[in-house]
Structure formats: C-alpha cells, structure tokens
Amino acid sequence: MLVQAIIKRILISFVTLLVVSIIIFIGTSLLPGDVANIILGQMATPESLAALREHLGLDQPPHVRYFMWLGNLFTGDLGMSKAGSGIGTVGTEISVMIVPRLVNTLRLAGMVAVISIPLAMSLGLLASMYPGSRIDRAITFTTLSIISVPDFLVAMILVMILAVQLGWLPSIAYLSGSETGWQLIRALLMPTLTLVTIVSAQIIRMTRATILNIMSSPYIEMAILKGVNRKRIIMRHALLNTVGPIVNVIALNMAWLIGGVVIVETVFAYPGLAKLMIDGVQTRDLPLVQACAMIFCATYVILLMIADMASIISNPRLRHPK
C-alpha cells in the first residue's frame, strides 16, 4: 500500500513534468524573435540565418525540435546560449552559465530554509499553543502584515534600517566568488533576512491554522478529557497529524525560493537563477529561458512530490496496513 502510493505519486510527478516541458517549449516558442536571429544579430543575412538554423536544428518541424530538446534534457545537455558569442563562436554552454547561478540560488535558499523552518515552526507552535493570547495576537498580526504587503517593501525597509541607517550589513548581496565562512554569510544576510521574514510569515500562519484546525478534532478533545497537558497535546497529538499540510507549505515556499525570488534578487543584485532567467527572457535567449524554467518547474514538482511522500509516510494507515 505504502509502496503503491509512493509509486503512484512518482508517476504523477513524471507525467506533470512531461506536461511542463511541453508548456515551456510552446510558451517560449511564442516569444517574438528566433534564436538564430538573435545569435547573428546585425550580421544576419538570409544565407547565414538559414545555415545557422540548420546547424541548430531550427529548420525541423516543432514536434521534432521538441523531442530533440527533450532528448537532450534527459542526457543533461541543456544546449547553448548566445551569451558571450563573439565572432566565430556560437555562445556559452548553458550548463556552464547555470551551475554557478544555481549554486548561489541554492546557497540562499538553503540559508533561508535553515533559519526560517525551525523559527517559523516554533513561532507557529507558540501561537497555536496560546490562541487568543497577547503573544498569539502579536504573531498573527505581524505575519498577516508581512504577507499582505509586497515583498519589495519588506526588502526596502530592511535595507533602509540595517544597511543605510545602521550600516550593519551590506545593502546588496554581492559575491566575488572568493568569500568563505563568515564573509559569505554576511554577504548573504540581507536577502536572507528578507526572505526569512516572508517565508516564515507564510509558514507560521499555516502551522498555526493547521494546528488549530486539528485542535478542534474529537481526539484532541479526548486528550483534554484525559488530562493531557497543553504542551503534550500540541507536540504529540496535534503535530504528528499536521505533518502533511505543513510539509506541503514548506515545500511550496522552498520552491518559491528557487524560482520566485526575482524581486529580492533584483533589489539585492544577487546573481541567482531567477535573475538569470529574466535576463534570458529580455535578451530572447530561448535555450537559457527553457533551461531555467525547466529547473524551476522540476524543483517545484519534485519538492511537492517529496512533501506528498512525507505525508504518505507519516500516515500510519499507509505505513501499517491492516
């Protein structure tokens, strides 16, 4: 049963990814401008365009190109970007461009996750343990305010306070590549703090709501009537049953940290993957856009799959079949 459920979930993810690849391929093809045109730019002549299109396989019908692209994806070949293409060179391998950006993105996401998940879960727990109390109301109102304002405002306010007024932290997340240890952490601190604020607010709200929801179930009432104390009710009775929804929210937020932090990357000039994709869109670097989009979507699909598996595994009905 457990294995079946997991296999089914993996298959669904796989199908979703296939659909994603079709959407991305069609979607990016709709962008005006053609790769050959972009690579050749001003030096384009009808002959050179035709030659380059043939070289890149652009003369093939769309479905053939799609399968070529998909096949290359499977073999880990993300294709060539026009980046840095001078005369006589076709560009840069996309994997070469993406890897350092991906490392940056993962670094930031990792730092945010490490701070925000335990922080948010404990605050969410705290709020749900004393519902209606002053601390709960403070937490609720703060998180509500944070999720109700645009993320650029959160970022700007933190910059104004911590970097410009107090001068404690650098205002941008500039990486020269040689930073280690504390230097690296310091450089990442501003965007990290911004994202921790935003992500934590989401998780806190969800944790609190989920636990409170569970708290109205009969088995919690039973636990109260058994004389179980508040702490144990939450930590043992309620929390175990909230794994599914909370892990889901965490997964969604982590996926957002990989692909949705455009504004934070812009404000802090952080060379992450989202920014790279935007640059790609703006310079019509379709192979680059496709590769980035594929990474974002795959991250989302895989993270949600992991979350679902966590809730499948945490469900004793599936773990211990009759």
Add this chain to the structure above:
Amino acid sequence: MSQEENTIEEETAFQELPDAPPRRKIRFTISGKIGIFFVLFWIMMVLIGPYVAPYNEADFLDESLFIVPGGDEYPDTDYQPPSKVAYLGTDYLGRDTLSRILYGARTTIGISFVATLLAYLLGVTLGIAAAVGSEWLDMSLSRFNDAFLSIPTIMMGLVVIAAVGSTIPILIVMTGFIYATSVFRVARSLGQDVMVSDFVEAAKVRGEGLWWIITREILPNVVMPLATDFGLRFVWIILFISSLSFLGLGVQPPMSDWGSMVKENLGGLPYGSIAPLMPSLAIATLTISINLIVDDISAHSGGKLSNRMI
C-alpha cells in the same frame, strides 16, 4: 427555536427537541469591523476617487504653488512634505501623492478585481468540470493544472509580457489565467466534497442532468468557501500586480497604480519622503483588511474549540 405543534402525538408536552443549533450569523470582531471599514472606504474611492482628488493624477504641480515668501523662484516640487497644497506631499516628479493614490485605487483595485473574477470564472468552471467529469477529464485537467502551477507566477508573467507586451487587458487576462490554476485546485476539491454528498446523489437518482447538478446543487454549496478564498486570492493578485509594476511591467503612465507608485518613489525613502510609504499603506490597509474579514468569516465556519483549551 420553538417547535411547531406536534400534530400526531397526543402528548404535546414533549415536543421534538431541536438537535441542530440555530443558524449562526457571522459576527465580526473589532479587527473584522476595521477591515470592513477600510474595504468599504476603498470601494468608495474606486467609485468616486477621481472626482474627489484635488488634482489630476498626471499633473506636475506648478512650481509657483510651493514658493515660500522670500524663497527661491523655482522651488523643488518633488518629494514635498504634506502641506496645504498637497495633503500627502508630492512624488518624485512633483505630482500630488493623494490624487495619485485616489486615481490609483481605481486602477489597482479594478485590475486586480477583474483579474480575480476572470481567475474564478476560469478556475471554477474547470475545477467543477474536473470534479463532476469523468476520471479521464479530471486526470488530464489536473495534470495540466499542476504543470502550470509549477511555473513561478512572476516568471510566467514576465514571459507573457515579453511576448505580447503590457496593456491593461493583457495584464488582466494573464493574471486571471495564472491564478485560475490555484482557483482550479480549490474549486475542484470543494466540488469533489459536494459531489459525493447525499443530496447530489439524490439529484442524480432523480435523473437530473449535469447542468442542474452543477448550478443548483454544487455551486450554491461552494459559494461561501469560494467567497472566502476569493478574498485571499484578490489580495495575492493585488500583490502580484504590484510586483509586476515594481519590475516595470505594470500599467502605462501616466495612470497610477499603487505598486508602480511605490517603485517610482523608492528614491524618496532616504530623504524621509512619505511618497513611497503612502501607496504601500494603501496596499497594506486594503490587503490586511480583506484578510481580517476573511479571518472572521473562517473563524465563523471553523470550530473554536482550541480557544477554550484549558
């Protein structure tokens, strides 16, 4: 609730006791009431904002308005603090912040609202279709929806705007489409819950057609939860459109929308100008208010046992 006289039994002294609690009315807390106040305020501004605004949203205020006796012939008009001339000060180009917020209410709320409606139209239609339709239809719609959900919204917005440009209709259609995916999920699961209920079975066994079942049995029962969801979704769409505006992909000037106003006046922040804060405040009052109302409504429908945990 008083019971009608029991007509069959002689012992009318013992009436059938009510076992269902009387219908509860939504009771708003103080914060909910504050929320309603602000939401009503902004709805009013959407309707009359441009008529009560002291200036046009596009007007560069005349320099002569700001001359202080004995002062410069050409005083700065930008980032002026609040004064009699401009009650909320001026923006980076010397335009009246208050007027721009009032005009912007119509743009920001209008676009977000229409986009939310569109998202609902699409999402609910498809979601309910998936809930009542065949397994195959559900499967294919759901997979497609999952795929669209997996694309980061802002990226999707960027690509679409890069492909077709940024006009208000495009903004609305695109946002509506992007958010239809999440509405789909909600509508589908609500629809599925109602679909298996006995009264739908009763309608089926009566021989009712799909249209009747959807419009008369399912929709009336998902309206309330969807209305709550509508509020939250509306907030997200306001924030989403503000983010697009922040990235320079919002409405066309000289129309003002709150997101763009924050962006274009950020430079005033270090000077202590309130120009970027006022539109942020407008966004915040609206979005927080909607959330407060939604909180009260959900508290009404959900149990509050936890509040009484001893």
Add this chain to the structure above:
Amino acid sequence: MKEDKNLQQMKDIKSLQQMHADGRINRRDFMKAVGALGITISVAGSLLKATEAMAKTPRKGGSVRMASNLHGPDDQMDPIVMTSNIDYTRAHTAYNGLVQMRENMQLKPELAEEFTPNSDATVWTFKLQKGVKFHDGSNFSADDVIWSMNRHLGEKTPSVIKGFFSQVKEWKKIDSHTVKAILNSPDSDLPAKLSEKQAKIVKQGTTDFKKGNGTGPYRVTSFEPGTKSLHVRNEDYWRETANFDAIEITAITDPQARVNALIAGDMHLISDVDAKMIKLIESSNGVHINSTKSGRYGGICCLKNTAPGKNDDLVKGFQYIQDRERIVRSILKGNGEVGNDHPISTAYGADHCYELPVRQYDPDKAKWHLNRSGYSSAELYVAEVATGIGDSCLLMQNNLSKIGFDLKIKKVPTDGYWGAVWMKEPLNVVSWNMRPTANSMLDIQFGPGRAWNDTFWNNERMGQLLKMNLAETDPKMRHEMFCEMQALINMFSGMVVAYHTNVNDGVSDKIQGIPVNPLGSIGGCTWPEFAWMEA
C-alpha cells in the same frame, strides 16, 4: 545669450580648477567662485574633488569594485560588438587602441606613438609602439593592427562602428611597426574615431575573446557574462599607469540598489546615478557624485518616413511643448543643459552652434502646430534608456493634455528596446552617448542612409556638409558648417532634443584621478588605467 554663458562658464571653471590645482586659491574660494558661476553645489563639489585629485600623485595598489547599470548574458569581450558601458570599461582594462581620448577630450597617442595625415587627410600614417606585449606574451606588431582594423571593414562585418570607417579603402602594413590607412575621401576625424572602444587592438587571429588577450593594463582572470568579471594588474604593462592591484566589474541594474551599494561601501564606483538620487549621494559620507558635462542626451525620434512623424507640424508641436528649463531644473536637478533639438551640446565646445536660438516652451505655438497637423493623439514608445527620458515624456504628456492633445505613452522594457522598438515604431525615445567629435555624432545619426539614422531623415545637403566638414581645416568654416547642420536638424528633422544630461557617476572618496572624459560613464570608461585608490 545662454550659449555664450555656457562656453564662458566652462572656460572659467577650467581656469579655476587650474588655479586650485596650482594652489593659488583655496577650497572655499573655489567653491564660492564656482557657485557664483551658477553651478549647483553638487557639481561644484565634484569639480573640487576632481581638481584636488589633479594635484596628487597616484598611488599603486588596492582593489576596486565597480558596478555598472546594465548587463546581461550578452556581455561581450569582443571589442567590435561592444555596446554598453560595462563592455567599454572591460575594453579599457584589457585592450589598448591606436589613439586615446584623454583628459578633457584631448586626443593622445596610445599604441600609435605618432599619427600623421597627408595634406588632404586621405592617408593617415601610424607609427606603432615597440616592445609592447600581449597578455599571452606575444609581441604587438603591425599585423595585429591590420587584422584588428580589417574586422571593421566589409559589408558583412558585425562591427557596431563600421560606419566610422566607410571611407577607409585599405589598411596597409608598411613595416613591422608602421601602418597606413588609405581613404577614399578625406577624414580629419579618423584618429578621434580610432579612439572608440570598439576600435581596440586585439591579437591577430583571436577566436576566443572571453580571455581578453590584449595589450591593456589589466589581465582578465574571470569573465562571467551577466554576472561579473575580475581583472588583475598587468605587471608587464608598457606604461606607468594601471594603479589598482585588482578590479571587479559587475552590474547592479536596480538604480536604488546601485546607490545603496555605493553608500554602504560595497562598491567604489557606480555608473549612471539617477538624477533623483544625486542629492542622497551628496549628503552621504565618503562618497560623491562625479558629474561631467557631456553631449549625452535623451530625445524623441519622430520617424520621417511614416505617419505621424512625417507631418512637420506634429514634430514642431512636440518641440514647442518641451518645457526645457523645467526638465533641466526639476528632472535633472541641474545636472545637464537644455537641448535645442539637435545632438550637439556645449560639451562639443566650438562645434556647438551658439548662434542658433534655443526653442522655448510655447504651448500656444505647439497648439497651433498640432491643430494644423490634424492629429489629436499619438502613441509614443518609452523605455528608460536615458536619465530623465521617461519623466520628461510624462511632463510632455501632461503639458500636451493641457492643450487638448492626447499623447499615449507606451512604456516598454529597456532590454530588447533597441531591437524591437527603436527605428521601428513611428514615435520612440532614444538616447545617444557623446561621440568623440561633433562630425562623427552628426554623421552616425543624421548621415543620409546611415544604419543608425533613427529618424529616417535623409537630407542631401546634410550629407554634403558632413563630407565637406571632414575635409575642411579652417576652424571658422568648420563652425559655420556645423552650425548649418545643427540648424537643418533643428528645423527639418524629426528629432526632439529637450535636454542634454551630464554623466553622473557615484564615486567613493577613496578613488582619485578619474579622468574628465564625457564620452561614457566614469571618465569615459577609462578610469581603470588612470584612477587610483587612496590608502
């Protein structure tokens, strides 16, 4: 007259700078004197700093970080396709040119130790420096020059400045360190054009430009397009410049973030400070604005080959509705000068036409012309391609609405603007950097049939004048020709130029010796070789 005042002002400032550098006047007197000339305090401050720097000796060492405004995955290290300030800055670290535009627009030899024209300026001879080495250790010779220069020739060349060399018939090697340029027609501006970034000399036969193998002051240690590049001092550099140990060049596209980075000390140099933020930088400690008068401008192109731009009255209406004084005053915050619907600002010195009266803001005339044009609305494509351009268009839109004309502004992203909008949409905004000479500026934008003739205004007389001007050596005659050309553009082209903007860059007080060069950001992008860092 305003123009005379400007010229006089420049001269006065220069003499004041010299006096301060020589120690004849003190700091306070300098500020006072400059202030008396009607210069804003911020500009005066940067003038002072530049002046103070003139007096000091460069110091070696330090590692500097610079953030440009624009970058992307299409960042280039191949000089002939470079288009942005970040590329230009890298070009000045890795490569040298034959000649160089130095301090205050003076043309100086670089890899060519001597350059001489024949009598009618149809043949130019360049004697090359000896003992210069490329970063890979190979020797610099005439072959490299011939190879590099030939890349600009031919119909199919991707060179973005191939128009500059359209009159070059041939580059000829005389010996290992002498080359000749043989021209079809006279060109007295050829050396100035060779000072352009795109005309840098690369090793012959280079295929991988990402290594930046030039003779320049810094070696490229890493180059990530769209992210950053690292450069270290070339210890074998052939002259005594190149002061920094290392340079990091990156970009921060968000203008506010860029300024924050400077103020917070994360960046030593930032390019293109938004006019709105100048005050902020000036009021912060340890940083200042480097504001250089320039020919840079933002304008509106009305395409003369399509409606509505081909309607002269519409163009006139647009020109009369420009509140030029207010744009300079409140949008540029004084860091610029009014434009007169042609590209030649006072920064071009004697080539600017002082005689031509500046078109004044006149809503009535504008209304009259627009009524006559028969149009009551139009759509203008706007991208933030130049400081103040979006805001000045909004002002224009607002003023037009007051006279009953509905100008719709279609805001489009900067990226992709040049390919998708510029020279395609009937009404669009444009920005032009200053060119080394007035002739090259006028030629590249208004030469009949030129690739970048962005108003499609092809005027025969203009073509004649450009050619004659290149051959003319008498300054008075040249000025007259320039004047005629500026008047032609002012009256008949589809160009609306309401203002010229200074080049405004943010600089840490630690950085000294940035050349005064209006051709690009931060000393015309030449700072890496000449600036230095205080201990």
Add this chain to the structure above:
Amino acid sequence: MAHILEVDQLKIDARKDDGSLTPIVKGVSFNVKRGEVVALIGESGSGKTTIALSALGYTKPGLEFTSGEVRLHGQNVISMPSEQKRLMRGQKVAYLAQSAAATFNPALTIGEQVTESPVLHGQLNQEEANQRAIELYRALELPDPEILGKRFPHQVSGGQLQRLMAAMALCGKPDLLVLDEPTTALDVTTQIEVLKAFKSVIKQEGTSAIYVTHDLSVVAQIADDIVVLYAGEVQEHGSAEQVVNKPGHDYTRRLMNAVRPPPAAGQGEEMTGEHEREVPALEVIKLSAGYGKKINGVPATRVLKDVNIAIERGHTVGVIGESGCGKSTLARVMSGLLPSSHGEVLLDGESLKPDLKNRKRSELQKVQFVFQMADTALNPRQRIDQILGRPLEFYIGLKGGGKRKRIAELLEMVELPQDFAGRYPDELSGGQKQRINLARALAAAPEVLLCDEVISALDSIVGANVIELLKRLRKKTGVSFVFISHDLSTVASFADEIVVLYAGRVVEQGQVDQVLSPPYHPYTRLLIASVPELQLGWLEETMETQEAQAGIDRVVQITDIGCPFYDRCPISIEGTCDKEIPPIRHFDESHQIECHHNENYFLN
C-alpha cells in the same frame, strides 16, 4: 455509601453569537454513589451529554457554567483551577465517547494512548501502565492483548476500538467513568459484546459510572439508577428497576413506548393480498455488485453476490444485516446509483439498465430513494418548497399554483405545518428533516420506495414516530417499500417480508412470521438474540446462549468458497461449511434458508 459525585442545581447556558444566553441545563441535581452506574437518558437536545461532561469540569465550546456545583469527592470541579482539573481528568474521572473511531488519534499507537493518562499523571510508570493495559485488554476479551498496544487505531475493528476506549478510560483506575452513548453506533451483535465487556469491567474495577444514552433497553442492562431528562430538566429519577418496571412520569412512559418489542412472530402487518400473483413491482435476479475498478467484469471490492429478491406490489420487504453486509449497496444498485456487475433489476417485469444515466425518466420516477442521513440528503442551500417542488416539476411537470398546492399536500401528508415550505433544512430538527426527505420521494408518485436506514440516526421516540408515519403512508398510497435497517425490531414491526443479508448474500428470506420463528438460519438467530430487551438481567441471560457467543465481531468478507458465516457459526460443519457454497433450503414457497444443514436438521 458515600457519594462520589454530587451534581447540585447545575445550570449550563449556551452563548449565542449575539452574546445572549440560552439555558441548556436548567438546574439538574443527582448523585452517584460508589460502585453505582447512573444512567442519564433522554433524547438529543435533552442536555444529557452536557451534564455528563460537567463531571470532568468541561463544557463543549459555546457553553458556559452559570450556576450550581458539581462535586467530585466533595470538591467542586467547576471552580477548580485548570491545572487541578487536568490532574483530576483521567485519574479520577475518565470519559468514553460515542465514536471511538474519532476519539483515537490516528497517528499514535493504541498502547501509547491507552497508557498516556496514568503515565502522565505519574500514577504508573510506562512499564506498569503497559502491564495494566494488557490486563484490561484481557478483561475486555480483546484479541492478542500482548501486541495490541503496538497497533494503530485503524488496524482494529470498530467494536474492538470501542472496547479499547474503555481500556483507555480505565487504565488510570478512575473513580468515575463517564460513558457517552458508547454503543449507539454499533451493530446489535457488537453492542452486546461491548455492553457485556463494559459491565463486567465496571463490576471488576468497582468503578462508578455515568451512562448517557437514549436507549432505554440498553440502560436496563447496565444501570443501577436512572435519571430521565427532557429539555435540560430531570423528569424522573429512580432505581433502574423502578423506572423500567413502574415508570412514574409521562415522558418516561413515552420513552418506553418508543422501545419496540423484541422481534417475534406475528408482528408483521396484515398482508393485503389483493396484488398477489402479479408481476412483482421490483425484482432483482442473480445480482452481483461491488466497488472499485472492474477486472473481467468483477469489481475489486465485491459487496453483493447472487442476490434474488422480489418486491410484490404494495408489499414491504425489510432488508436486515450487520454493517458491511451490503444492504445499502443493494438499495444503490436498485436505484441505479451503482451499476451492477452481474444480474438484472426488473421494474414491473421489465429489465432496467444498470446505470441510471441510461434509465428512462418514467423508470426513475417509479423507484425513489430515501437516504439514510436527512442531514446530508437535503441540499442546505435549497428551501423546502424548492426541495419538494423539483420532483413535481421534473417528473410531473407541475408549475406555479399546481405545484404549490401539491407541496402543501405533501407537507400535510408527512404531518408538517405548511409554513415549513419557506424554511431551509438547517432550521428543522432531525425528525422533521427525515419527513421532508420522505416527502420528496413521495412527490414523484413512485411505485417503490427504497428506504435506507431512514430511522437509524434518529432518537427512539422520533424514530418511532417516523415509522408510524410510514405505516400510514403505506396504507394511503399503496407504495411498495424496500426497508433497509440494521435494527431487527424495526424491520419486524414494519415489513411483510424479511431478507437477511450476510456478507453480500441472502442467507434467509421469507414472510416476517416465517423468518422470526424457527427454523432460523444461525445468523438470523444471532440477530434476534442480540436485540436488547427492556428487561433487567436480559444481558446475562443472553450471554449464556450459544448464539450470542458467536457474535464476536469480525471483518466479513465475500468468499467464493464455503459459507461466509462459517467462522462465526455455532453449528458449522468442519470440512463442509468452509469448503462448499451452502445450498438453498426451501421451507415454504416463500421461505428459504441458505445452509448446509438440511430441512430436517432445522425442523428438529
């Protein structure tokens, strides 16, 4: 004898959203002595659960103590500080809820939940608690007591879970148990098992108890004292013997009247006989059905197998069996909600399409379904006149005045006032909703009414009223009924014929008199024996019988080989019953039993 619990003038109010208070409990007093079981009996809404919970110092959300005292060992639990309350709960007073399935935390092991309270309160260490739990499992006759604690709640059956809840309550050796309708949701066969276990454990532990129920016959088995409640007030209070045998109050008598006599021959309605020998109104032949994906035409989960039933015109066929036997599935297949996998459904002798989508409107009209839960069967967003008007419009084409008139007639027919037409279902009580539910089915002017457990969710008095109504309606309309219930008494009092289902098969069917008198199928016998009687000491008597001992609840599965009842059957023949499908024994034209024992065996 000392009083363990004294409830003294207790008043509890419900706080409405507008802040006003509505009294729920209006000054109730009673005492519980040591070792005594006090039953609180009353209908829903009588306040019995609220009073019982007050013994733990607890009220449901929305309720408030207003005055009076509840003293446990002389200490007022209402005014106790919360920490003291917490220590008291589980240790001195323990609670057993109606649905064990909902009150066991699905994520924790049974053992942890059973031992949690005493360990937490420091009464026992984990080791001792585990030991005690195992003892209790044994005492409650639970299977595999040694490893039961390591299992999760979903891994045991409902009846076992109900007993485990008793173990959970008793683990901390409380002085007082509060049992809240602990057997109401169970099948009769399971109910007596659980009742027996509760009774013996309570006796063995010497615990006092408050037993909350609406079922007088259950109370008669377990209580020493009975408190009869109505609308938050005590109507009668006395010893069990006195209340059961000499009820002093009208309301108590009414409660007693609602208790249906135990099933016995001769209860059935007189058969009308006039439609005899005609084509049956509805007939199913060799019907098989199930759920899940079909593989080779056989569904993954099979529920019904080879069922043959004929419903004569104007007759009522009662279908009885434990939960999971396929009764509801049978109704769903008949209505077309669930297409059968094999076999036929005949309406007036004509074969119906298995799927209702393919059935004609006139065919649908003739067979109407009355759902079990009136709460969920009525769309909460439709007014009563809309609910009743739709079938009128849909089948008969009535509109406007004609429709209004008919709605009025229907309301009158189900004995509800006319102004109910403008109400929403939420504004009706359970019994009233069930009447509307019936009226909706009648609106279609059907020939056959499929009633699926229509009174099982109702309190005894309300249920009895509905049955009476049904009887009158049957007379008035001449409709045939398929009456599905797990309650043999109800079926016996209403049906003409009874079909006994076990594991998806008909084990016995025939006229009511025939089924309720010997010869019985052993399963029928078990069902009859399990129905509690309103008689003190019945439980002990019954438990002696062989039949009752067979009533250990098990998971019932459809099998291809052997008799499905084999492992519960007291008269099973090893080697035959587990290997071969039992043959059908005919005792009469209409009475048949499916068993390996032949006619002679039964007749002796």
